[in-house]
Amino acid sequence: MTGKIKQIKTVPADPRGVLTGSHYLDGDHAAAEGCIAAGSRFFAGYPITPATEIAERVSARFPRIGGIFVQMEDELASMNAILGASWGGAKAMTCTSGPGFSLMMENFGLGIMLETPCVLANVQRGGPSTGLPTLVAQSDMMQARWGSHGDYEVIALVPDSPQECFDLTITAFNYSELYRMPILIMMDECVGHMTERVIIPEADKIRIVPRRYTTESPSTYLPYKADDDLIPPMPPVGEGYRFHVTGLTHDEKGYPVMNAATQKKLVSRLINKVKDHAEEIIITDEKYMDDAEIVLLSYGITGRVAIPAIEKAREEGLKVGSMRLKTVWPFPEKRIREMSKHIKGFVFPELNMGQVVLEAERCACGNCKVVRVPHAGGWVHDPEVIYDAIKEAAK
Amino acid sequence: MKSEIRISGLGGQGVIKCAYIIGKAASIFDTKFATMTQSFGPEARGSSCSAQLVIKDDHVEYPYLQNTQILVSMSQDAYTKFETEVDDEGLILIDDSLVHPTPPRKNIRQYAIPAMKFAEETGNKIVLNIIMFGFFVAMTEGLLDYDAAVKAVETSVSSSTIDMNMKAFNKGFEYGKSLLEKEALQ
Amino acid sequence: MSEEAPPKIMRRKPVTDHPMSDLLRIDRFPHVWCPTCGLGTVVNCLGTSILKTPEVDPNHIAVVSGIGCAGRGAGYLRFDSFHTTHGRALPFATGLSLSRPDMKVIVFSGDGDIVSIGGNHLIHAARRNMDMVVICVNNFIYAMTGGQTAPTTPTHARSSTSPFGNSDPPFNLPYLAASCGATYVARWTALHVRRLQKSISEVLKKKGFSFIEVISPCPTLYARLNNLGTGLDLMRFYHDNSEINNDADLKSLDINFKGKIICGKFVDLDSPTYRDRYDEENEHILGDKFIPYDLPDFPHISSNSDKEKIEK
Numbered sequence: 019m020t021g022k023i024k025q026i027k028t029v030p031a032d033p034r035g036v037l038t039g040s041h042y043l044d045g046d047h048a049a050a051e052g053c054i055a056a057g058s059r060f061f062a063g064y065p066i067t068p069a070t071e072i073a074e075r076v077s078a079r080f081p082r083i084g085g086i087f088v089q090m091e092d093e094l095a096s097m098n099a100i101l102g103a104s105w106g107g108a109k110a111m112t113c114t115s116g117p118g119f120s121l122m123m124e125n126f127g128l129g130i131m132l133e134t135p136c137v138l139a140n141v142q143r144g145g146p147s148t149g150l151p152t153l154v155a156q157s158d159m160m161q162a163r164w165g166s167h168g169d170y171e172v173i174a175l176v177p178d179s180p181q182e183c184f185d186l187t188i189t190a191f192n193y194s195e196l197y198r199m200p201i202l203i204m205m206d207e208c209v210g211h212m213t214e215r216v217i218i219p220e221a222d223k224i225r226i227v228p229r230r231y232t233t234e235s236p237s238t239y240l241p242y243k244a245d246d247d248l249i250p251p252m253p254p255v256g257e258g259y260r261f262h263v264t265g266l267t268h269d270e271k272g273y274p275v276m277n278a279a280t281q282k283k284l285v286s287r288l289i290n291k292v293k294d295h296a297e298e299i300i301i302t303d304e305k306y307m308d309d310a311e312i313v314l315l316s317y318g319i320t321g322r323v324a325i326p327a328i329e330k331a332r333e334e335g336l337k338v339g340s341m342r343l344k345t346v347w348p349f350p351e352k353r354i355r356e357m358s359k360h361i362k363g364f365v366f367p368e369l370n371m372g373q374v375v376l377e378a379e380r381c382a383c384g385n386c387k388v389v390r391v392p393h394a395g396g397w398v399h400d401p402e403v404i405y406d407a408i409k410e411a412a413k
Numbered sequence: 414m415k416s417e418i419r420i421s422g423l424g425g426q427g428v429i430k431c432a433y434i435i436g437k438a439a440s441i442f443d444t445k446f447a448t449m450t451q452s453f454g455p456e457a458r459g460s461s462c463s464a465q466l467v468i469k470d471d472h473v474e475y476p477y478l479q480n481t482q483i484l485v486s487m488s489q490d491a492y493t494k495f496e497t498e499v500d501d502e503g504l505i506l507i508d509d510s511l512v513h514p515t516p517p518r519k520n521i522r523q524y525a526i527p528a529m530k531f532a533e534e535t536g537n538k539i540v541l542n543i544i545m546f547g548f549f550v551a552m553t554e555g556l557l558d559y560d561a562a563v564k565a566v567e568t569s570v571s572s573s574t575i576d577m578n579m580k581a582f583n584k585g586f587e588y589g590k591s592l593l594e595k596e597a598l599q
Numbered sequence: 600m601s602e603e604a605p606p607k608i609m610r611r612k613p614v615t616d617h618p619m620s621d622l623l624r625i626d627r628f629p630h631v632w633c634p635t636c637g638l639g640t641v642v643n644c645l646g647t648s649i650l651k652t653p654e655v656d657p658n659h660i661a662v663v664s665g666i667g668c669a670g671r672g673a674g675y676l677r678f679d680s681f682h683t684t685h686g687r688a689l690p691f692a693t694g695l696s697l698s699r700p701d702m703k704v705i706v707f708s709g710d711g712d713i714v715s716i717g718g719n720h721l722i723h724a725a726r727r728n729m730d731m732v733v734i735c736v737n738n739f740i741y742a743m744t745g746g747q748t749a750p751t752t753p754t755h756a757r758s759s760t761s762p763f764g765n766s767d768p769p770f771n772l773p774y775l776a777a778s779c780g781a782t783y784v785a786r787w788t789a790l791h792v793r794r795l796q797k798s799i800s801e802v803l804k805k806k807g808f809s810f811i812e813v814i815s816p817c818p819t820l821y822a823r824l825n826n827l828g829t830g831l832d833l834m835r836f837y838h839d840n841s842e843i844n845n846d847a848d849l850k851s852l853d854i855n856f857k858g859k860i861i862c863g864k865f866v867d868l869d870s871p872t873y874r875d876r877y878d879e880e881n882e883h884i885l886g887d888k889f890i891p892y893d894l895p896d897f898p899h900i901s902s903n904s905d906k907e908k909i910e911k
Contacts, residue, residue: 040441042437042447059895062694081877081890082888084890084891084893086697086698086874086877088727090690090693092719094686094690095689095693095719099693102681102690102692102693105694105695106895107698108895128684128687132681152452208450212476213433213448213449214436214440214448214449215446229896236900255679256658256679256702257898258658260657260677261680262624263680265683266682273624273626274682319476322476326475398476
């Protein structure tokens with residue numbers, strides 16, 4: 019039985035990096051401030067629209083707060099550089115968008131396999147390929163889930179505003195240390211390039227999860243021997259642990275072992291460390307849910323766009339609630355399955371042709387309607403279209 | 414109350430900055446909510462360029478314009494392109510040293526300021542957008558708090574240019590006030 | 600005779616352990632490398648150099664490898680060691696080196712890994728003068744996957760994907776590394792163990808991007824596909840056909856099939872590293888406001904007196 023995730027004593031943020039106060043920031047800049055407030059002092063990036071502003075702001079802020087920024091030769095390199103820096107003990111982040119996200123997927127997988135805490139922000143734009151560099155989409159959601167090869171679970175957070183870009187970037191860093199894995203922030207062009215008020219609290223109000231280092235001595239330490247909560251504590255580099263880690267399937271020692279039994283043990287743990295703690299990882303923002311007979315599922319900017327449609331429907335007496343997922347992966351399967359037994363239907367607008375809605379359909383098991391509201395990207399939904407979908411679900 | 418505003422012009426005129434200062438005045442130095450979005454890509458670096466602002470007393474949900482109530486245009490192209498989207502009861506503010514306006518449709522109120530001319534008179538064309546901002550504050554009558562507007566300018570320009578920018582802001586503001594006074598007299 | 604004192608017998612300490620055992624993961628042996636492969640020799644040279652370089656604390660060495668036969672190096676070396684993905688050892692090492700300037704980061708990998716799939720990373724790590732040592736073991740072929748053409752395979756040599764001879768020209772690695780900005784460039788063969796050790800000892804004490812190419816026999820694939828005999832025959836070939844010329848023109852270092860191999864230390868200069876220049880540039884503009892990157896927080900076991908107690 020997997021234990022609850024070990025509670026690590028949090029520490030206040032380093033006040034040196036925290037711009038306490040109200041700021042008028044776009045989502046990219048807010049994410050950069052979140053990265054800094056979370057204690058990150060290493061950032062590797064490669065320019066790409068619409069994520070570049072994150073790297074730009076970090077590169078300007080880091081030299082004043084003891085951080086080191088490096089513009090790498092490509093996204094393959096950026097992803098690897100943050101893995102290396104994280105093993106060195108730094109809290110590390112990179113950012114990108116669609117084409118770069120594809121390149122990063124290779125070593126996102128390495129991060130999953132080596133269990134490396136770090137944060138990757140994808141400011142989504144329209145695809146496939148070069149697609150719509152300057153226009154919004156949410157069409158990398160399944161790539162976020164399955165983009166690297168092999169079986170694994172991910173944690174992906176989706177902000178709907180510059181304020182959430184700040185808040186969820188800190189959450190992402192904290193999750194990365196708690197679950198010892200790379201965490202995805204799935205922003206989008208609209209949120210990334212949207213400027214709004216961002217309130218940055220005082221440093222001591224921002225709680226930071228420090229790295230979970232081993233308390234074993236170098237002679238007894240095993241890099242992949244997990245605690246009850248399935249998380250193996252990390253070794254500090256340079257302190258005589260002389261540990262080995264590999265992207266190959268490995269045993270608790272970190273040594274490659276090529277057989278089915280080791281594979282089963284390792285891959286199961288990588289998956290279960292997320293699955294078994296899903297309840298602790300999932301964050302939602304809910305509105306009008308008390309009496310909801312129709313639940314509008316959404317994430318990111320689409321959740322905001324849907325509110326006028328929901329309010330219009332409610333004015334007409336339709337009992338519509340909103341459940342915006344701040345955590346899209348892991349998907350709240352249990353909750354959706356349970357709800358599907360009591361409600362008329364789900365409405366799920368996304369800025370893609372139908373990705374996360376597949377999960378809703380799977381979890382609803384035919385118990386209730388699931389109305390898709392696809393959109394190819396390039397702009398947000400017209401709230402009227404969402405309103406029509408609510409009506410469809412209410413039929 | 415919901416105000417939907419488009420600031421438009423050419424890349425390099427400070428169109429985005431003008432929108433940014435409006436949003437900052439409303440949401441940082443006043444208690445409103447202001448969401449700004451902007452056009453990106455090559456057009457933000459030369460040709461036609463625009464920013465959108467939604468200002469509300471509570472949370473802004475839908476971030477883009479659904480019904481443009483106020484249009485600010487600093488170029489002919491932008492005026493021609495966006496004039497048609499303005500609400501019948503809307504407000505259009507232009508720089509008539511840069512834009513030749515058409516007669517306003519329906520109940521649209523349309524006002525002009527020779528902002529570029531004023532900017533050239535101050536010796537620095539760069540303050541065009543701040544003159545337009547001052548004009549905007551005057552003509553939107555209470556949408557933005559005057560003190561909030563001043564603070565927004567002061568905190569958005571480099572410290573060495575605050576005086577120059579405040580002069581520009583007041584030039585635009587006073588010009589707008591005098592237009593309104595004249596109108597009231599008529 | 601009887602008046603003379605009996606000759607003193609020099610008694611050495613009994614050998615209970617291999618001298619390299621602290622630096623190798625003996626528990627992982629036997630290794631995967633073929634008999635007469637040169638990789639063991641190169642690993643041995645690295646270990647010996649570290650033993651002979653007391654300035655470097657083995658606890659402060661990190662080894663990063665990519666994929667391939669040489670990529671397995673990290674797995675047998677008992678340092679903080681990272682076996683990453685194909686071609687990506689250099690950017691991983693970049694992050695590690697920047698985040699931990701107190702560590703000596705060594706990239707140990709093969710020609711296909713570093714120069715083909717990782718080629719872009721090589722030229723940029725060299726250009727930035729990242730503080731790291733790159734030991735690029737060049738066996739002229741992709742061996743782990745069965746002997747395919749590498750960007751180092753000499754023209755006309757056969758491989759499993761150029762069964763009638765390679766039509767491509769190979770990279771001249773020292774020229775490539777030097778022209779990209781590497782501040783130390785050497786080439787040796789697996790036969791030049793002393794010189795290789797000396798080179799490694801030099802770069803362990805040096806800041807900046809150091810690149811050492813080691814020509815190494817692949818008996819199973821390169822030699823077999825090209826009828827070059829065993830690994831031992833290749834060593835003999837190196838003996839007969841390599842020439843040391845430290846002053847050689849870098850452009851002249853191409854390796855032709857069955858041709859001469861010019862070895863030597865070609866570049867050794869001091870130049871500011873990425874970190875040096877980053878700090879200098881920012882400090883120049885920001886003055887007192889510039890705060891240099893400091894080591895992250897981590898538990899300092901080495902300085903903990905309990906450590907030895909626990910280990911006993």
